[in-house]
Amino acid sequence: MSRRSIVICGNGASAALLLCALARRGEGSKFEVTVIGTGPRLGAGIAYATGNPNHLLNVPAGRMSADPLEPQDFEKFLAARGNKAGDFAQRFVARGFYSDYLDQTLKSLLPKDMQKHVRHVRAQVHGLIRVGLGWTVLHGEGSTNADLVVLATGLGGPAPIAGRYSADAARIIEIPWGEPQVDTKEDVLVLGTGLTAMDTVISLMDPGHTGQITLLSRHGMLPATHVPPAKREALAQPFPRGPGALLRAIKKEAGATPEEWQGFMDAMRPHWPEIWDGFDAREKSRALRHGLSHWNRHRHRVAPAGAARVQDAGVTIMAGRLTALTLKEQRLAATVTHKGKTQNLTVDRVINCTGPALNKGHDALMENLIASRQARIGPAGLGLDVDDRNRVTDSDGLAQPSLFALGAPTRGRWWEITAIPEISRQAMDIAGHIRAQFSLMDAATRLERKGAKA
C-alpha cells in the first residue's frame, strides 16, 4: 500500500510538535508529511522567531519539554548548551533557545531516511478542496494533495487598528513581533499592556530609547510577575458549575500572597480544558466578557527579569480606550477616554500590541473553510469547532475524519490550549488519532480492492 500523506498547515511550534509526536510513535517514516507555512523557520512560529536575547520564555524552562513523557527534555538541551544546571522550575531563558531546541529535537527524531519524507513549503495556505476522503490544499501559487490535513495556524496577529482611525497608517506599527523600526527619540504609544507590550518596551529600550513610552489598555494593568509558586492543590472536585460559582470558589481558595495564588493557578491549569468545555455557549461568552483581562493578567505572567526591565524603563501606564487618532503636524494626536473623562497625548508612533484577535474570522483560510461549509466557528466565536478528537466539524456539526486542528484554532473548545505544555499533549493525542484514521482508510482500500477482484 502506498504511503499515506499528511499536510500540516502552519509551520510554527505546533507543526514541529506534531512531527515530533508522529516520529516518537514510530510513524515518521510511514507517511509523507508536507508542512506549509509562512514562517521563516519550521518550529519558530511567532513566539520563538525572536533573536532578541532579552525576550524570555514566559513559562519556566522546566515546563517547556516538547515530550510530555520526558518532562526534563528541554532542561537537558539547555544543560548541554552550557546553561547552568539548577532550578529550571524557575528559570526563564531566551525564547530563541526554544526554536533551536525544536530544530534539534526534530533532527534527532527524524533521522536522514525519514527526513526525506518531510517537506517544508514556505507559502500561505488559502483553501482546502475536498477530494474523495482526502484534500487538495491550495497554497501560494500551487496545490498539494493529502489524505489528511492538520490545521496548526496559531493565534494569528492582532486585529489591525489603522482602518479605525483617520491617522497616517505609516506611523502605526500593526505587527508587533520583531524589533520595531522606531527612532530612539520618538514618543511611542503602545496599545496593550500584555506580554507582547512588555517585549516591545524591551526592544525599544535595548538601543537606549529616550522618547516617552506610554502603554494603554482598558484596565491599565501589566501582567503579574512570576514568583516561585507555593505547592497548592486544585479546587476539590466536582468543580462548582458555571463561571460565577467557579470564580467565587477560586477567589475564596486562591490565597492572598503571589506565591499562594500562582501555585493555585498552576494546580488548576490542567483542569481548564475540561472546565471550559463544560460551560455552555452563553457561559463562555460571559466568562470572556467579564474575565478575560483578569485571566490574561494572572495566567500570562512575565518573567522577573522582563518585569524589571519594564519597571526601569519608566514607562507611563494608562487605563482607557483610544477613541481618536489623527495626524497633527507630522505626529499623531491620540485621545484616550476613561470613565467619561478624556485625555490627549501627542506621539510619533503607535504600536499595536492588543494581542491576537479573538475571532479568527479575519484569517483568509478560516474564512474560506467557513464559506465552503467545511468548518464552522468554534464556541464563543473562538477558533474552529472541533470534536473531542480535535477533528474539525463541518457546517452541519459533523466531524470530518481527515481534517484535524491543533493548538490555538481549537481554543473555542478547550480554551487553555495555546502554550507548549498543552499543545505537546494535544499533538500526541492527534498523532494517535491519525494512526487510527489511516488504519481505517487502509482497511477500506483493501476491501475495495478485494471487491474489485471478486
Ligand SMILES: Cc1cc2nc3c(=O)[nH]c(=O)nc-3n(C[C@H](O)[C@H](O)[C@H](O)COP(=O)(O)OP(=O)(O)OC[C@H]3O[C@@H](n4cnc5c(N)ncnc54)[C@H](O)[C@@H]3O)c2cc1C
Ligand atoms: C510573543 C509570544 C510569546 C510566547 N511565549 C510562550 C512561552 O514562553 N511558552 C509557551 O508555552 N507559550 C508561549 N507562547 C504561546 C505560543 O503561541 C505557543 O507556545 C506556540 O508557539 C504556538 O505555536 P503555533 O505553531 O500554534 O502558532 P504560531 O507560533 O502562531 O505559528 C503558526 C505559524 O503558521 C503560520 N500560518 C498561519 N496561518 C497560515 C496559513 N494560512 N498559511 C500558512 N502559514 C500560516 C504563521 O505565519 C506562523 O508562522 C507565546 C506566544 C507569543 C505570541
